[in-house]
Structure formats: C-alpha cells, structure tokens
Amino acid sequence: MTHITAGFMEYEALNKAVRSMEDDQITIEQANGQRYIGSALMDKHLFIKGTAGNALGCFLDGGTITVYGNGQDATGDTMNDGKIVIHGSCGDGTGYAMRGGCIYIRDSSGYRSGIHMKAYQEKQPLLIIGDRAGSFLGEYQAGGTIIVLGRNQDGRPPVGYFCGTGMHGGTMYLRCDTLPVSLPKQVSARDAVDSDKQVLSCLLDEYCTIFSFDKQMLLASHFFVLQANSAAPYRMLYTHV
Amino acid sequence: MGINYLYPPFEIIRNQDRCIACRVCERQCANLVHHYDEDKKRMTADESLCVNCHRCVSLCPTRALKIVKTDHTFKENANWKTEVIEDIYRQAQSGGVLLASMGTPKEYPVYWDKMLINASQVTNPSIDPLREPMETRTYLGKKSAKITRDGEGRIITSTTGQLKLDIPIMFSAMSYGSISYNAHKSLAMAASELGTFYNTGEGGLHKDFYQYGKNTIVQVASGRFGVHPEYLNAGAAIEIKMGQGAKPGIGGHLPGSKIGEDISATRMIPLHADAISPAPHHDIYSIEDLRQLVYALKEATRYTKPVIVKVAAVHNISAIASGIARSGADIIAIDGFRGGTGAAPARIRDNVGIPIELALASVDQRLRQEGIRGNVSLVVGGSIRSSSDVIKAIALGADAVYIATSALVALGCHLCRTCHSGKCNWGIATQNPELVKRLNPEVGSQHLVNLLTAWNHEIKEMMGGMGINSIEALKGNRLMLRGIALHETELKILGIAHAGQ
Amino acid sequence: MHYVMIGNSIASTACIEAVRAIDAEGSITVIGEEDHPCYSRPLISYLLQGKTDENRMVYRSEAFYEENKVTVMRGVRAQSIDREEKTVCLENGISLWYDKLLLATGSSPFIPPIKGLEEVKNRFTFLTLDEAKRLESNLRKESRVLILGAGLVGLKCAEAIIDKVQSVSVVDLAPRVLMSVLDDAASEQVRTHLQKQGLRFFLGDSIAECTPNEALLQSGTVIGFDLLVIAVGVKPNIQIALEAGLDVNRGILIDEGGRTSDADVFAAGDCTEGPEMIIGRKTVLALLPNAYLQGETAGTNMAGGTASFDKAVAMNALSLMGLHLITVGRYEGTSHLVPCKDGYKRLFVKDNHLVGCILVGEAGKRSGIYTAMIRNKVELDSLNFDLICEEPLLMAFAKSVRQQQLGGPV
Amino acid sequence: MDGCHQRIPLEGAFRNSSGCAISGIIDRSGKRFTAREAITSISVMHDRSNGLGGGFAGYGIYPEYKDYTALHIFYYSSEAKRACETFLEEHFDLINLSKIPTKKHPAITDVPLIWRYFVTALPTKLSFSQLDEDEYTARCVIRINREIEGAYVFSSGKDMGVFKAVGFPEDVGEFYMLDEYEGYSWTVHGRYPTNTPGWWGGSHPFSLLSYSVVHNGEISSYDANRRYIEMYGYACTLQTDTEVITYMIDYLHRRMGLTLEEVSHVLAAPFWSTIEQKEPKEREEYSYLRNTFASMLITGPFSIILGFKGGLMALNDRLKLRSLVAAEKAGRVYFASEEAAIRVIEPEPDRLWYPSGGKAVIVTLDSMQEGEEHGHQLSVSAL
C-alpha cells in the first residue's frame, strides 16, 4: 500500500502521481476536491480519504475506488467497468452514462443520478444508493440497474421529482411503501415479487457486506420495480415533411 | 383514414418510347414507386410514394425517366404558400412534430456567394501552382504562447496534440446509425488516403474502423454512446459535441427500429432500444463544467489527444467561443445553421441559429481582440459547398473546414431530404442491409478522394492567383475578400470591404 | 521423342495438344484409317440435317497441324504393333518407330446376327462420315426408313433424316427409347415427343428376319422399308491391342493416366475401358468429352508430365427434334424427382453425393453445375440442397465456395 | 477608459455570460471574522474560475460607519473621478473618503482607481425627492453607473462592502488585504466569463444597496427578466445575469416587501405540476406569486448566494442544474459550489447537505430557515 497526501495538490499532479505508482493499492489522504481521481483507471485499487472531487473515476475501466468521505459531482462519469464504493454520499450526476461496473453509495446521491445508464450484453451497470436520490433519478435510463434502499426515509419514496423521465430500458428498484408522485407515462411500476427479491438479493450481496447492512432486513421490506413500458417511447412524436 | 389533403409533390415522367421495361427502377426503389404491369406490358408508377431521390433516374439505362415537381397548385398566395398549407395538413392529420433532414432548404442569404476573392495583378506576382511549390498543410491545435527551453537552451518543441491535415478540409461528424456502415467506411478510407480526418459522430466507433484510428476524430456527445477509454484512445482527437448547426439546442434521437445488431454493439445499448441524445450534456450546465469534461477527457487520454469542442452557430457565438477558448479546448468547431442533419424538427432546422460566415467572422475577430486566437484552432462547417467556400472561410479566419453534406453528395446523395425515413436509396442514410450495400466503399471513398483532390487543386489555383503559396498566409487575410451586394452591418460583421473599395 | 497415335480422332487431337504443351520438339505422327481430316463423329447427324457441313465438321484446322508439327497419315490402317521393337506396322507396309504410342482406335458399329440381313442391299450403319454420306445419297423423298435401335445413334439418325423421307420407323428390343441413358418417365416423354414429330416406334420387339424390303418382327408385325439403318450399339476396336498382347477386356484396359499394360503404350477414347469414378471400376465410356479428357491425360503423361483423369463419368447431351436431354453419372441411391414446369428432372443421391441426373427440356439449363457436383463429389450437406434441386445455382453453395469460384468478396 | 478597454468590447456592450464558483460563510452569533476562510474556500475551487474575475462581499465590516452608506467606486480616469465626486457632493454628505487600501499583486494588473466614500443623503435633496433613503441612494448609484463614463459604483450598502477585481479570487483577496477586515458574513465569487477579457466592474459580487449576489450559471431568461425589471427604473448596464438577479431581489424584497422565501418562490417558482401537488392554501400562494411576477421567473442554471443585511440566502434553480452544498457547524453556516470548499475550512461540520432545487436556504443572525424540503443530507463523517 502506497500513501499520497493530497492536501492542496493540483489534480493533474495528483493523478499523474497515482498513475505512475507501481503499487496497485494506493491510499490518498486528505483529498480536497481534486478532480478526475482514477480517471480511466484499469487495474489499481485507490482508497481515498477526504472529499473526492468532481468526475471521480470518470471513464473508469476496471479499477476499484473506495472513498472514505463523500464524492462530489459526476462521480463515475461514463464509467466502463470497475467499482466505486462511497462510504458517504455523492453529488449530482452520479454515474452519468454508466456503461458497466458498479457504484455503491452508502448514503445518498444528488440530482440526476444514474441518468443515461446503458447496458450491452455482459456490460450491466449497477448503481446502489443507501438512503435517497435527488430528482431526475434514472433519467434516460436505457439499461442496467438502479437500486435506492430508502434507509432512514421511513418508507417514503427515496427519490425526488421526475424519477425515470425518458426511461426506456433497464430497471429501478425503490425500497419504499408508496410510489413517488407523478411518475412519467413511459414508466410502469409494480410491486416486487419473490423472483424480484431473489434478483435483488444477489445484487445487494456485495453492497450489504461492504457496508455491514442487514440484507435480510432490507429485503423484508416492500420494493417497487420500475421499468420502461416501451423501448421506444417517442415513436409517435413525429411526422415527416 | 379520412381524406388525404396532400397531393403527391412529384410526377414521374416515363418516356414509354424509351422504356425497355428492364425494371431496374422497380428493383432499386425502396419506396416501391415503380412496378411492371403484366397486362399492359409496361412499367407504371405510384408517384405518391416518390421522394425524388433520383435513384431510378440515375440507373435507367435508356434515360426513359425523369421526375418533375407537380404543377398541381393551390390558389396563389404569397403568404399562405403551398408548403405552409401542406405542413398544417400534415400536423392536423398526425399531431406530430414535423421532422426533416439535411440542411435547411429555405432561402436565406448565403454569404459565401456574396464574397469575391482577390487576385494579384502587376504589383505582386501570382504563382503558378502546377509548377511551383504550394502548401496546404495545416496543423490544428493549441499554439503555445510561451517559449520554454531545456537545460541546454534548446526550445522544447513538444506541442501536444496537433492534428496534421494535408488538406484543410475534414469530414464532419456523422454517426454510424445516422449513416450506414459503408458510408462510414468510405469516409474513413478517404480520410486515410487524403491525410485528413473523419469524425465518428456520436454513435461510437465500429470495431472494424479502429484501423483508421489515426485519421479518426472520436466524438463524445450527450448520450455518450459507445464512449469508453479504448474508444477515446482510438482516434487522433476527441470532439465534445455541444451542438449541431442544423439543430442548435436540441438533442438527437435514433429510433429503436434502427438499432440493429451492429449499431447496438457499437453504441453499446440494448437491441432495438431508442438511442436518445439529450439536448444538453447533463453534466455540463455551465462553462466550468465544459472545462471539467475537457480535462476529464484529457486525463482519460493522458493529455495525448487534442480536444475539440463543437458548437452550433448561435446569436452570441463569439462569447461562447471565447469561453471555450478559455476552457482548455484545443480546437473549436463551429457548425453553421445551414448544416445538415439526419433528422431534426423542421422548425428548428429552418429557424434556429445563424449562418456560419457571420459566426466565423465574429468569432475570429473576438478571439483576436481578446488575444486568445492562438489558444485554439477554428474549424467551421455548415454548408461548405466548394473549394471557393473553403478559401473564403480560411480568409475569414478559419484554420480548416468541416464538410459533410458535400461529402454525402459525393457519395451519391441527391439531397432528397428523407434521411429520417431510413430508406435511403443511395445506401447512405439507412441501416437496411439491402440498401447499405448500394454504397460500395471502394467507389465511395474514391469519389471522396477525387472531390477533395480536385478542391485542393482549385484551392491552390486560387491561392496562386492571390500570390500566396502557403495556406497560413491566407488565414484571416480578409483583405483577400470583398463583399458584393452587402450592406454596412454585414460588411462590418464580416470585417471586409465592399467590392470596389 | 517420337509419338505415334493410332486413330485420327478427338482423343488423339487432345493428345497432340497435351503433348505439345510440354514437348514442343518431339515428332508426332497420327495414323488415320478414314481418309478425312479429324472430324467429330457426333456431328454426322447434324451434317445430314444441314446444320453443319464437311468443312465445319473438321475438328482442327490444317493450321493446327502445321503449328504443332504433326504428321497426319490419312486413309491408312495400322496393322500391328511390335512392342519389343516399339514399332507400328501399317497396312501399306510402312513401319513407324515410336517412343510413346497412343491407341485411339475408336469403336465400330455392332451388327446383330439377323436372318436375311445380308440380303438387304440398302443397309447402313450410322457412325462414320462415309456411312452417313452413303446413307444421305440413298435417301429419297418416298423412302421408308427402318432403324434398328432406339438408342442415341438410332434416334439421332432418325432426327437427321425424318424430314427427308416418307417415313421413319424405329425398332428396338428394349421396351423404351434410350434405354441405357433414361429412366422410364423420361423415356416416355422423349418417345411421345418423337412420335409427335412423325417417328413410328416398335419397341420391345426385334427383327426376326429380313427380306430386302421387309422386316418381320418377332411380334409378327411386318414393316416394309427402303433403307435399313443398323444402330444397335458400338463395340471398342480392340483387335490391334489384343494382338499386341495388351490387357484387354471389352475395351483396352487403361488406368487413370491413360496407360495400358505397356508403359509406353497409352490408349484413349471409345476403344478404352477405364476407371469410372462413381462405381470405382473400369468401364467403357464411349463419349466425346471422355475421349478428349483421356487423350489429354495420356498426352501429358506421354510427354513426361503428370496427369490423372479420375473423374470419368457417363454424360450425354443430346438434342432430339428440339428436345434437349442431358444425363450425367449413374442412377443409383436415392432419387429425387423434381417437379419441373417445362421438362423433367431427376437427381440421384448416394452417400451425401450427387451421383447422377436426368434432365429433359428446360431442366437442362445450367446443368453443368450438377455435372461439376458429381465430378467433384461435392458434399451435399455443405450446400443448400433443396435450392440446388430446384435449380442449379451457385447460390446454393457456401459463401466461401462462391468467393473462391467467383473471385470476390461475398 | 484605458486603451485596453477601448479596443475590446466593454462589459455591458454585449450580453455577458459566465460560469463560476461561489462560497459563503455566516456566523449566526454575529461574531466577526476575517475573509481568510472565504479565501481558502474559494481557492479549492480554482478550476471553476479562469482568473478573469473574483470578488468578495463582507457584512458587518464597517461597524464604526454602520449608519452610512459605503460607496466603493472604480475610476478609469481622473475626469471621471472629478465628475463623480461633484455628483456625490451634490447629493450626499461625504462623511469620509479614501482610497481603498490595496497591495501590489503580480496577478492583478490594469488596476483602476479604487475609492471608498461613506455617505449619507443630503436631507434637503432627500426630502425633495419624496423617496426613502434606500431608493434615493439606489437611484443615485444607477445614475452614476449609467451616466458618468469611467466611474462605476460597485458597492453601495451599509456596514458592508464589495471587493472585486480581475483575477483569481484568492489573489483578489490578497490584493484588497481582506485579512484586515472582519465581518459576520462573507460571500466570494470566482468568475469564468465566457466572452470577455474581464472588467473590474463586471466581476462579482454584484451589489446594490446592501444586497450582494454571487452567482454561478447562465440564465436563459435574461432578457425577459431584464426588460421587465427595467420598467421599474433599473438600468442593467452590465448585461450580466447577476446584475438582473440583484435588481429583481431588490425590487421584490425591498420595494414590494416580499419575504425572501417568497422572493425565492418567484425567482425559482416550481413547475406547475409540482405546485398542483401542494396543499390548497400553499398552492394558491405559489400560483399567485408565479403568476403575478411571471416575468421574473429565472430559468436556466443558477446557484446564487445572496448577501443582505444580517443574513445570507442560498438558492438553486428549480432543476438544480448547478451544484450547491450547505453545511452547519455550531453557529456557522457554510455554502459553496463544492463540498471540498467547505471541508477545507470546516472538516467536521455538524451537518452537510445539498439544498433542493428552487428551495431557498435563508440564514439570518437570529434564525435559520431552510426550504421546506431539506434536500439531500450528506454524511458528515465517513467512518
């Protein structure tokens, strides 16, 4: 394990240092909003203490990033593979256009989380949020899975407004007793049944282990399953000149 | 159905004396216009299906066909023109947004055609380009403002990420999805042969085309389709698409019906799911966010690739360009409002944005005023139709131009403007394998190479005429231009004098 | 090197071409019994029909022999071969020394023993140009012609003369026409077609006895005739080989290389009995393409090259009064009768290979594709068999095969 | 004007847009502290600015002159100074005037004359004008800025002051020696103009009377807002978003008497669909405000921190297109564009959260009012 103290280091220098290290286990102490940490990282495991800056793990391609603290905006932007674990919360645009790998957030994330999430064959991205997510969760979702566990929400919908706007693929699981208000037309919601819980159980396995959450307790609660009711929601919108 | 108010816009005129009923028109029309009447023993046509793409006209071996605009007409009305009435009928019938393709067909001024180029006479010599050296090589990228030296006092020459163009013309972004595999391949092969670049557009890069990487610009757009580290590193430069001239301010939407196996794999989205590119990048809501993405891309590619930021030409384009020039971008691409599109709402295509000539002139001027013109290279597109347009663009201040519609026309496009139908009879704007194969990339790329080679000759001729033997000497050399039939404001924006002055 | 070829025929012509492709210098001598330039025997019926003439029947021009430096001795019969001395003794006493010898002695009509046959003055066979010309010169508008034999030769003869005479009758012991090459149904089609054109058939019958102008058939029917053509079959001319001590069965036995039991003596054409590819044993295949290919193979080997003709199969292309017949291979294994709008098609499949086909009328179009499948032993599971049954198309082959055959990307 | 400014189009000559970083700190107990923490905070967000503008607003910094209006003025020529001072003398009692102390800084160049005046309205003029003092002062400020070429009033509040320049904000702080001022609240701005070499007056905060605004984003409704607010005597000479936002707040809060929360319901009115989900009484109020002040709805990305006498208000656009984080520790409340900018000065806050879009967080010296939905709480400590 190699240690770097970030402090007021500029991000370019920090990231260059991280890349140039031979050790594949690196701890960054005192992170102070430095951007792009772990950009396009393929194989290392970074441990970040402090506040990770914007675009943490952007284009991540297989490495693992564990943050003891919060992430800011655009965490996991267009990540392709690998894992980001946040022992805390994240800001807006978390997992933008995520195409693979997983992001585990212990607490909450901001607006527009998991938007534009994609999926292709074995690339099945997964975003799990412990408490709640801001508005526009899963906007334009085309594939993959988003789970919001609604911890500390007393069964209220753990999302803001406009959940699933433009969703046309993938699945969202929300742990709550009532549905978020005014889901868009193209999103259909149903109660999770046993088979869904089995899927959830698998998806939550690693997450619950990492954060020492009681998986069985979580699974015992009510979940909603949100899915797009059409892969092509805007088909009828146009006429041709 | 009810009543259809729309009369077919075209008539198919078949000279039955010449028609040999070879049925090539029938076989080649994806719109199923032509058919052979067994009883009459002759070809007939259903003109209501015709889009006037000229495939049948071009292939008819006896030239027995032509297509004319119908003279069917409404009562003459300078205000309620036929197209206006017909659009209302369409929308009344469907309730849909009017969708159109290619560049706007409306009559807006084309400033290229209102500028004239200079030539030397007597006072300084013109140059004979056929026999004397004539350079059109261009480097795109940030020019460092400071000289740094190594320990031995030698200048450190590493200028990261410069694109070297043998011809100051590149093929601008058209995604695989909006155009066909073979169209893409044609562009890639031609760019390779010409020593210039083509652009993936926002649809990712097909695995077969990684081999053309050093002549490829990979695009990152709001949908982030097919964007991953390998992709970012595959090309010679990365373009962030903020906007497109034909549809500033709006996104794109490739319908699920066009997402077949290959496109699904290239974009990395599920089969037959819509590919939605939102209007904005949802992580860029302000200029510093653009900077954030620019540097995210630079970080991801270890600062080896120049980053292009492409924007549509809009009202305050010079302000926008100034911001981009300060955002870390190496190249700014500006797309004028006459630029093409595979599909855009007609009202937006026809009414939003500004002509590239004015945008270019004001951006170049502004960046110079601010002393940051060297921060970035300027590439302009949006209806560059000929080598003289290229010359004028460079004289106004562009480093290079982007062409797309011209390239498609070279590939056979007849500008029928029905790309959105997916039934392009020329194999360009379609994913139907039967239609796609109509464009043999060997033929296509040769046409593109021919076109640009010819343009380059013409550029050299015109440069020679001006007594200029190196393209740098033309860049921003607005004295080489004069306006014709332009009013004061236009001349002022273009920064040129009127002919005769 | 001295090459001697007995028989001025298709086989020896092919042999000349093959020898010359390797050996430009060696002397070549061809001994032809008939006093004609080499001509194609199947053309004699067309000659009678007026579709060709003697000039055009000539298989290779004079220039060919000049260019290839070939000595042709016409109208001379080879009498014997001295394999010890390596000489051929001609009937005119000349003896030719050879290094390599080709026997292309061809075949002769088989004349069945029929009582009274020798009494028939206007009696003909139909194999050689001379016979054809003799027949032609005897034809009269009012002639009644009786042809014995409803095989290839007999029917071609009938076709050739039917418009020139009053009537043509055909007698054959077999119950149907073209017994040796067609199946029942195809035979029936052909017979019907020919009958419509005016031929009279007496099948399953034979001439029991002849008078100069009448034939009494086994069935008791009496057919009057003015001319009688005997076309019951041919037999290989093996006499000279037999006498020279070469291995001979029905024909002169040869291997794939055209070699006889003497390494310096080769044989090709109708006189031979060589390996057939489908049944895998030797048989007589008296067919023109076969003669050419055997001659060519022999020529190559005679000149020191290496060639093997291991694709010998029966194949016949025949037109009879506008009806085209094509048959290839053998009729064994599973038969596939393919419905045809305009013709008749039957394919035979054995061990995942196409082994034979019978094609009548339009069905014969592009039939070389079937021939190639048979000759090349194409594995049927490698292609779209249903499609190729329907129509011989290259389309039915695997893309890779097409790519290789047609030369471009698929 | 110097040569530079004549060659380049002036700020205000064209529509001006920019992106930015913002930060704000308030001590609810009223305890005064220097700008050092604000400087540190903004420096973490260096990448959000481009060195073309930075500035601070401090409240409670002039206790000895707290009843007087403090005018901070840039002069680009001595003629302008003369003309301006003549104007001031005609309209105000000048209690004190001085050059604002600055320290030479290599990154801060093209420095204009920077003067400070503590003034109070001439009683005769004021009564003649039939205006209240604030309105009187505001009109005078707008007149100077519109009519006296080369003079620009960039701060005009009481017991508060704006300090701004072209440069990175941390450098601007050093330049003005803000370590030597103490206030109970500070806001700071790092500017990223998209179109200009930067002009001192165009830097933020923008201020009128005691309102100051730091803003991040570019609003799309600019000209709709501008043309509307100009009906009420404001002149948007800078053509910046911040300017028009400040005027709207001044209009709504000071002149119309809306509470700041109500102001936020105008500027960042919720979507009708959201309004329709509210309780009837609330729904009516929201509808009324949105409808009555329809032309003051701001659309497009923005996050602002408003400084006012005795407090700060933070507000995001209703889609929350800009980042904004809030934190609280004991009596202190922090706002910033990025969490790291807070953590760097307060590593262990009691509470940390992202305010929801359109929901104002209003902090005053004696109370704190958050939007009715608390936005999204962040973990304070990771372990």
Added chain:
Amino acid sequence: MKRIYVNEMWCLGCHLCEYYCAYANSGIQDMVKALKDKQIQARITVEQRGTISFAVNCRHCTEPLCIKSCIAGAITSKDGVIVIDQSRCVLCYSCIMACPYGALMPAREGVMQKCELCTTNSQGQPACIQGCPNKAIVFEER
C-alpha cells in the same frame, strides 16, 4: 490476363449488367432499338434469391471443360479468352452439360453464346463492368 471477378458483396440485383451485355452484343447502336420489346439475350446471368444476388458469366477457366466437351470444336481459347464460333455450333448442349458455372446459354439464333469479355464487339472493356453501378463485377488482372 484480365478477367471478370464477381464481388457478390456489392451486387444489388439490379440486373443492369444483363441489359448492358445484351445491348453490347446486339450489334445495334441504339439501346432502345436493341432491347425494347425483346426478350434480352445476355451472356451474364444474375442469380438472385432473397437478399443474395450476384452475376455469373464465363470465368474463362484455365481448364475449360466447355472446349473439351464441344462436339463441334466450336469453342476455343484465344489468348485465354474462351470464345465460341457460332457458325460451327450445332446447339447440342454439351457445353451446358460441362460448364461448372452454368455460364453458357442458347442464343436466339439457335446457337450457344457466352461471355467473350466484349473482345468481339466494340466495347473493349466488358459492357457489364461499365454498366454495373456498384463495382459488383470488376475487370482485373490478378
């Protein structure tokens, strides 16, 4: 020797090659006059089923079975180009039986015809190549 190669990948099934071939070998200057209201006699055939199509004409084999099978000696090789002397042809179909590509076909005049690479008409370059809109057939030296 330059030969025709078939790029099946690029064949559009338009059949123009057949028409240009028939025209080129019609001996008539005007295409309309040559082809109108006539059954065309092309020496090239487009095989087409579903979405697959490609043109087939004589491959000009180096081991030409047609020559070897022709009973009339009408087919010969002229510098590698396999040509047919129609005056000698008796339409026996032996060549049809022999050609592995199905590249010979009867002409209207009661004789066989085949692609002769336009060496015997005035085209020079094969007319099918000139008429192909997509380089699906090419004339190349390989």
